[in-house]
Amino acid sequence: MSVQNKFLKQKSVGVVGVPFSGGQPRDGVDLGPLKIIEFGLLDQLQELGWQVKFDGHRDYTLMKPASDPPVGRLLNARYVSAVTESVASSVSAHLREGSLALTLGGDHSIALGTVAGTMAVHPNACLIWIDAHADINTPESTDSGNIHGCPLSFLLGIAGQVDVFSWVKPCLTPDRLVYIGLRDVDAGEKKILREHGIKAFSMHEVDKYGIAQVVQMAIDHVSPNGSRPIHLSYDVDAIDPAVAPSTGTPVRGGLTFREGHYICEAIHETGCLVAMDLMEVNPSLEDETAVFQTVTIGCSLVRCAMGETLL
Ligand SMILES: NC(=[NH2+])NCCC[C@H](N)C(=O)O
Ligand SMILES: [Mn+2]
Numbered sequence: 001m002s003v004q005n006k007f008l009k010q011k012s013v014g015v016v017g018v019p020f021s022g023g024q025p026r027d028g029v030d031l032g033p034l035k036i037i038e039f040g041l042l043d044q045l046q047e048l049g050w051q052v053k054f055d056g057h058r059d060y061t062l063m064k065p066a067s068d069p070p071v072g073r074l075l076n077a078r079y080v081s082a083v084t085e086s087v088a089s090s091v092s093a094h095l096r097e098g099s100l101a102l103t104l105g106g107d108h109s110i111a112l113g114t115v116a117g118t119m120a121v122h123p124n125a126c127l128i129w130i131d132a133h134a135d136i137n138t139p140e141s142t143d144s145g146n147i148h149g150c151p152l153s154f155l156l157g158i159a160g161q162v163d164v165f166s167w168v169k170p171c172l173t174p175d176r177l178v179y180i181g182l183r184d185v186d187a188g189e190k191k192i193l194r195e196h197g198i199k200a201f202s203m204h205e206v207d208k209y210g211i212a213q214v215v216q217m218a219i220d221h222v223s224p225n226g227s228r229p230i231h232l233s234y235d236v237d238a239i240d241p242a243v244a245p246s247t248g249t250p251v252r253g254g255l256t257f258r259e260g261h262y263i264c265e266a267i268h269e270t271g272c273l274v275a276m277d278l279m280e281v282n283p284s285l286e287d288e289t290a291v292f293q294t295v296t297i298g299c300s301l302v303r304c305a306m307g308e309t310l311l
């Protein structure tokens with residue numbers, strides 16, 4: 001069922017491509033947006049009836065500081081901060097015009113910008129985070145120092161004072177965040193989820209209740225009377241690596257092809273989607289077939305969230 005959106009002024013989408021890999025150590029994830037667009041995503045969205053406004057392939061490497069020594073444990077902190085601040089304003093600009101904001105990554109640190117950008121325009125929006133990982137480490141709890149494992153702690157205001165990220169204002173509350181797909185959560189992150197009462201549906205709950213019930217429970221949790229705008233942040237590593245192999249931190253036991261798509265279809269049906277991220281597609285990992293599979297799935301997840309139906 002294709003549904004009218006409650007929050008958009010027109011059926012238009014602003015596409016922000018963010019070829020950025022500074023939130024983690026593996027090269028190539030910055031090629032994600034280029035590949036996804038080469039595979040025809042923009043035309044596919046037009047065929048679904050969307051007016052597409054693409055910001056163009058920006059060169060975020062121009063923002064790379066000459067020197068960026070670790071801030072505590074955090075790696076590339078100044079670079080991540082500058083890029084995400086700019087992404088936040090691109091996302092806000094599309095939302096202010098009444099368009100949906102679609103951001104193509106790049107690594108998941110970029111969501112620090114996209115979610116901040118959404119909350120600046122829709123302060124009561126909720127966040128549905130689809131991922132194998134919780135990405136909620138604080139500057140103290142992170143073992144890796146990779147900021148793609150930390151964006152949610154900044155958005156929730158539990159990261160403590162980090163001067164480099166002073167532009168990030170706490171804009172998310174624990175009751176407006178829900179996860180689906182988790183299966184590789186650090187010990188420190190489990191503690192944070194418990195302490196803040198954050199709702200999470202791991203793969204165990206997906207097995208136990210089935211994806212349809214999980215998505216329904218997730219939406220009911222973050223948007224109790226269906227009235228909140230939804231930001232969907234989709235890390236492609238939520239999908240099982242047998243189906244979407246080209247990603248930097250693959251974890252076995254993930255969502256099936258259909259489960260992954262069902263989530264997008266059900267969120268479309270709410271009519272409340274205002275922003276979507278597609279993150280962590282890395283076209284330089286694995287072989288050509290794997291890249292084809294991963295990029296193709298990335299495109300179809302976005303199409304399903306934007307109204308493509310099977311019938
Ligand atoms: N967006 C991702 N793929 N995140 C993986 C994070 C892995 C690990 N928890 C870390 O903090 O380093
Ligand atoms: Mn992940």
Ligand SMILES: [Mn+2]
Nearest residue numbers: 108131135235
């Ligand atoms: Mn992630």
